[in-house]
Amino acid sequence: MAGQPVKRNYANATLDYLGARYMGVGSEVCSYTTQAVQIPMRDGINLEADFYSPELPDKDSPAGLIMIQCCYGRSAGISFINARIFAARGYQALFVSTRGTYGSGGTFDPGSNEQSDSQDIVVWMRQQAWYPGSFATLGPSYLGYSQWALLHDPPEDCVAAVIPVSPHDQASHAWNTDRASWSDMMSRPADEKGSFFSRLWHLPGLSFLRPVELEKAVEGLPLEASLQKYFGHRAPWLFEYLKHPDVEDSYWASRRHHISLERANIPILLVSGWYDTFTRQTIHQFRTLHERGVNPNLIIGPWTHVQGSGLHSMPEIMDFLAEHVAKTGEYNRSQVRVFVTGSEDWRSLPNWPPPSNPTVLYLQAQGGIGLTLPTQGARPSAFVFDPLDPTPSIGGNQMSGGGRVNDSVYADRMDVLVFTSEPVTADIEIMGCPFVHLMHESDPPFADLWVRLSEVDTDDISHNITEVYQALDPARDMSQPLKLTLQDCAHRFRVGTRVRLIVGGGFFPMYARSLGTAENRVSSDKAVPQRHTLTIAGGVSQLVLPVAAND
Incomplete structure (x- = not known):
């Protein structure tokens, strides 16, 4: 099922212009339309998605297709950095809401369904008249985790991936208080979450603004009982995390994608920050891929989780896509670029760590x-x-x-x-x-x-x-x-x-x-x-x- 394509309105055009200018990317090449679609999964549920199509002259083809899976909704602020900024530069973008979130059917169980659902999305894309024959994936944090889940069984027509500040292994980040605030956000009804701006305190990186009640719950003893009193029946996954502290427990098997690092064989741009919560995993991803000869690119800035999600690396992301997806440009940066704190400058390196x-x-x-x-x-x-x-x-x-x-x-x-x-x-x-x-x-x-x-x-x-x-x-x-x-x-x-x-x-x-x-x-x-x-x-x-x- 699909709705009618809707042209970009003035408000979104203004946000697109201001956001792109802040991020330092080049000018737009076109406007775009947005079409609501439903994507069937193998178990009968549908995922809600928006398909962004660039409005190009008849003689021009889209620069390529980008697939994004997101559990944080498809509102203006989220969709800008993950879909609209690319659609305005000639790319098609399929922006899909994760199972159990923002209109998508099924139950949200973090990390457990992305491997199969992402494969079903690819099967559906191939059947669409607009499918160009290949695609790239993109998105930070949980959106990046979804990419690693897809690369557990890499589709032959997936040609590149942009994966900022993202884990491939949910088990190694099973418990800290960020999981409590994240679970608080993810377990609230969509209508209660409200608009993007009214939900800022829930977003990863800004949850220091979270409610006093949640802070008290984290401080309480016993911790599990204190959290249970705060959450009630919400966020059952959080309490499963607490019950399975052993990362080798079978509970975590579907949430760990180390095999993806051994199977991925496409250009991958990894972005992290020295103060990101997933830095260690990102560096492990780079080292494993590099040792296999996949030759990924790695950027590490003086950034936190939110800052590393693309806010400060969008020009590099655009150049990466231009070379590996659009085939119209060149990513002419070194394999590794790191920011050296103290000297406050960027350093280009052939590998990490250097001697x-x-x-x-x-x-x-x-x-x-x-x-x-x-x-x-x-x-x-x-x-x-x-x-x-x-x-x-x-x-x-x-x-x-x-x-x-x-x-x-x-x-x-x-x-x-x-x-x-x-x-x-x-x-x-x-x-x-x-x-x-x-x-x-x-x-x-x-x-x-x-x-x-x-x-x-x-x-x-x-x-x-x-x-x-x-x-x-x-x-x-x-x-x-x-x-x-x-x-x-x-x-x-x-x-x-x-x-x-x-x-x-x-x-x-x-x-x-x-x-x-x-x-x-x-x-x-x-x-x-x-x-x-x-x-x-x-x-x-x-x-x-x-x-x-x-x-």
Whole structure:
């Protein structure tokens, strides 16, 4: 079934013009029409979609077809960046609402149906008179996840993909508080969600504006019961996540698409941000594809999740589509482009990470860190993490409220350890993954560790660079050093700045806090403070920086 094509109105034309100008893309080449269509699935339900068709002279053909699957609706703000901006530059665009969302039939169960539904969309497209014989896929975040689901069994006529800030594996991002705010948005009726602008607080990246009631639910103990009281019968998937903490559980099988990285054989543009919640997965995608010789392109900017979704990379996306879909242009950028924080410039590279030399900085007594090996008599450093007054999550790789921030407040807290170097006397550029060796003990053994690398500038203000969070194995051998690998970064410590390492036992509310007991952390209300101790003597606790080989 299909409705009548509708010409673009003045309001959308104005939004298209202003949005494209903000993003720095070239001029429009045409207007377009929008046609409501229904796409049948193999189980009998229909997906609602809008088909965008460029209005071109009779002698001209569309530049190509782009397929987009979206769970966030098809309203003006969402459709602009994912469909309309391309239709106004000569592309056809099929903008499909995910199963169980915004008029599409069936039940929304995040991640479970995209693999089969995307294949059914392709079958339907091939039967349409307007189908040009090939297509590309596009879209950030959950829209990108849908692309990886399709590439589980890559269609021969899929010729390219643009995948910003997107996971291929839902299990590895099963639980943090972003999932609660995201689930709150996705579980509300479409009419309750209202217009795009009235729903801004629900959107990934802006959920720091979420209701106080939800914040209180996340803070409550037991966590599962507190969330259940807030959600009621909404968002049943959220509680399935909590019941299946093991990523190898069969529950996650349909939501993990590592096989797509082994099967995809098309040009792929990957976009991420140093402060995106999916950066680690995007870099893994690049490395796997690159090692296979697929030669994807990777862009990593100084961006959060929303910023990395295409807001700042649209010119590159347009050039990528021009070469691989329209066949009218050339994507003449290097395989890897990363923004180096600290020096605040872009760097072109043939691969990621580039060659580096490991440089060891030793944790020192009384909060120092540097090249000098501590004496055997250096006293241990310790702190206590209290789950009833948890260390707050400030900045970093959060989907909401993250990014590069002033994190100087940690230096005044008693529930973290802060190690700060003397001012560096020559620029130090790091590219890749820093890691730490920590001779660490916790009492009780049920504990988490959060480690952050920051820079203290010449005004004595600290800003975050990268970090890692790890729930520790209570059966670990505490006589052996613990190795934790921080997330990839590219940063230059300028002369006069200082290196800072922050070690804590929590990062709340981004991560569900350790309660310090053997009981399940989401179903228990028993909380025990945890004492963390780091051995400093002899240099057994250290930070290893990947200093760029040419630095």
